[in-house]
Amino acid sequence: MTIEQQDTAATPSRAWRTVLEHIEARLIAGDLAPGDRLPGERALSTDLGVGRSSVREALRVLEAMGLIRTATGSGPNAGAIIIAMPGGAMSSLMRLQVAARGFPVRDIVRTRLTLEASVVGELADAAPARDLADADRLLDAMDDDDLTPAEFLALDAQFHLALAEASGNQVITATMAGLRGGIEAYALDGLARIADWASTRGRLRGEHRGVVDAIRATDAALARTRIHDHISGYYAEISLGD
Incomplete structure (x- = not known):
């Protein structure tokens, strides 16, 4: 069974919250700070045991909350970056x-x-x-x-x-x-x-x-x-x- 299937079969309404809680814990611990880039979707999915769709949902929530900005492509401005605009x-x-x-x-x-x-x-x-x-x-x-x-x-x-x-x-x-x-x-x-x-x-x-x-x-x-x-x-x- 793939991670996406496990994610759907388990608690889909909670899976994306797992990602939020993980990022919140890293912010509180000081492991992440404004300007830092979040790990990629694949890495977060593997590390947390959730589907990539749940990771994407969590990132959308974080962006709407003003805690990250996301950009596609490659280079220094790509990916999800922590910002301080609460x-x-x-x-x-x-x-x-x-x-x-x-x-x-x-x-x-x-x-x-x-x-x-x-x-x-x-x-x-x-x-x-x-x-x-x-x-x-x-x-x-x-x-x-x-x-x-x-x-x-x-x-x-x-x-x-x-x-x-x-x-x-x-x-x-x-x-x-x-x-x-x-x-x-x-x-x-x-x-x-x-x-x-x-x-x-x-x-x-x-x-x-x-x-x-x-x-x-x-x-x-x-x-x-x-x-x-x-x-x-x-x-x-x-x-x-x-």
Whole structure:
């Protein structure tokens, strides 16, 4: 019986996971690092006792996760090579979960409260001061009274992401990018519950600038308080349940 037949006859739904677990173990052990090339399909198939189709499936999963890039042919760029680009894949996965309503809105809000309080606190404490030019541009863009509520809220979500990016924390930035769609969605869903959008818009503008002012004043405690009140205040105003 060939390896392919053994693979199919045994536990086909688990065979490709064997390859993933093997590569994960080698990464944790330090045997593999970004820039290293994975063994070829035939070698992995023989060493792990799985079919080459399972190896190919595992490689497709790893590529989709942003952990490898693959290229056909020969030469230094051919084969499967470990890369260090987890942020994009992590964000994509979270966006899909948000789009599928995989995360309750209340959990998104709680996560935002934790992450963004950390972000603004770090920004306020940073020495030298971090570049907030992108956040400033978004604040100015949100001052346009001709924006539709949807346009304003899209800029609002981008402003919060810009703060995360300014912090330099790649994990928080990737998480915030993944949650961005969910943030915009629950903000939009709650518009019908806002009696006076112009008043709410004005308050949000002031709260945004208040957060940035606290960061520039290097007052971490005030920045954390303001971002907490800003996020929880809008959520309370729209009273959106799950």
